[in-house]
Amino acid sequence: MALKIAKVTDAAWTSTDFVRTATQAFEVGNLEKAVELFLKALQLDDKNGQIFLQLAAVFTKSGKHDKALVAAKCAAELLPYDKDVFNVLGVILFQIGWYPTSELCFRKVLDLDPEHSSARRNLVECRRLVRDGVTVEEPAELASIRELASRQRPTISLCMIVKNEEAFLADCLASVQGAVDEIVIVDTGSTDATLEIAKKYGAKIGYFPWNGDFAAARNASIDLAQGDWILILDADETITPHSVKELRALSLNKNYIGYACIIENLVGEKEGDGRQLAMILRFFQRRPDMHYEGIIHEQIVPAAQRTGLPNGTSQIRIVHRGYINKCVNERNKNQRNLDILLRQEQAEPDNPYCQFNLGQTYKLLKEHQKAEQHYRESLEILKARNAPNDIPYYANLFFSFSDLLGVKGCYDEALAVAEDGIERFPQYADLRFTKGNHLLATGRYEEALKVYESCRKFADQVFV
Secondary structure (H helix, E strand, O other), rough: OOHHHHHOOOOOOHHHHHHHHHHHHHHHHOOOHHHHHOOOOHHHOOOOHHHHHHHHHOOOOOOOEEHHHOOOOOOOHHHHOOOHHHHHHHHHHHHHHHHHHHHHHHHHHHHHHOOOOOHHHHHHHHHHHHHHHOOOHHHHHHHHHHHHHHHHOOOOEEEEEEEEOOHHHHHHHHHHOOOOOEEEEEEEEOOHHHHHHHHOOOOOOOOOOOOOOOOHHHHHHHHHHOOEEEEOOOOEEEOOOOHHHOOOOHHHOOOOOOEEEEEEEEEEEEOOOOEEEEEEEEEEOOOOOOEEEEEOOOOOOHHHHHHOOOEEEEEEEEEEEEOOOHHHHHHOOHHHHHHHHHHHHHHOOOOOHHHHHHHHHHHHHHHHHHHHHHHHHHHHHHOOOOOOOOOOOHHHHHHHHHHHHOOOHHHHHHHHHHHHHHHOOOHHHHHHHHHHHHHHHHHHHHHHHHHHHHHHHHOOOOOO
């Protein structure tokens, strides 16, 4: 049986209007009107699985199980990992008496949500009825529903590279419990308890002789992974509890090659002193053409762009503790990074990202003249190439360069760089705040106050 989708008669209405009114009709018991309006909504939005699901619920309430089953199957095809869809399918099949397939649907619900209490109760009852032989022969067309209910949800692999991370690794791996199906750790030469900790969490362990190339090490970890999706973390990072469900939900959408995550960098002398936010692509589909580039501050974005699929943004939040001063100093990260960056610069002198990272590193080392030189070089290369604004790190380059010029007391140029950046990235609150600092330092108090006020409008914007 096919559903006959009604033609829209009121051109001024949107599908949302029809759904809202249909829901109201359903709530007051006007089931025929609800069906009519949901069908009109589908005329405008026939790829909306939620509308099919709501329509199936109305047909079920009306006792029209044949139509309810068609609508619910359409919903399952559009939303193949939605627990509510399979719960409704299970209920419809249960009411018809097709208990074996109903049982399969309730199993699917519990796979997606192990705490779904009504599905668990219904599953127990299905099993009892099947065991007691209280069932009827199921039609052949249920095979397509059984196939949908048997489809496995996408799997997620956590991929990491580590070396002497015993101080952080347990917290990192504890945070991803329930979020990933596989942990892949590539070790580059640990001499502490790092690998013992990894084994306690069931990690698949690989070894990579360190050659000063972060991208090569990252790619070695990806090559060992078996999941449909890859999550990238460093040992001094954790994900927040709400990110567990977010990862699972986003993995269901293959229309995006990957998703940028919110990186919350903790900074200062100790944890809690301050934080900096950035958006970085850390969650992406595992594909042969998805590998990192760059021997340091390696990137996956160029590979993602070449796939032709869009990148999405997410609310996955990764907390990074490695920028706390104590951690940086103990690991001598800045000098290590500088050595690798200087090697990269020799091979790629016109690489603006390398120049930007050299500026960042020299700034941390308080070698301000060298930092300025590399920031300026990076900006000049990007402008000469008419680089698009969506290049990762571009907005941060303006911010970091302007801030450095302010530290040096070069306020006129610092303001010019900030204003240039704001023209390109008007929603970047940090740039506005930096401009306000420069105005304040030069005694232009009223102008500074206006700029600070404008920051509040864009306080929630996060840039790479």
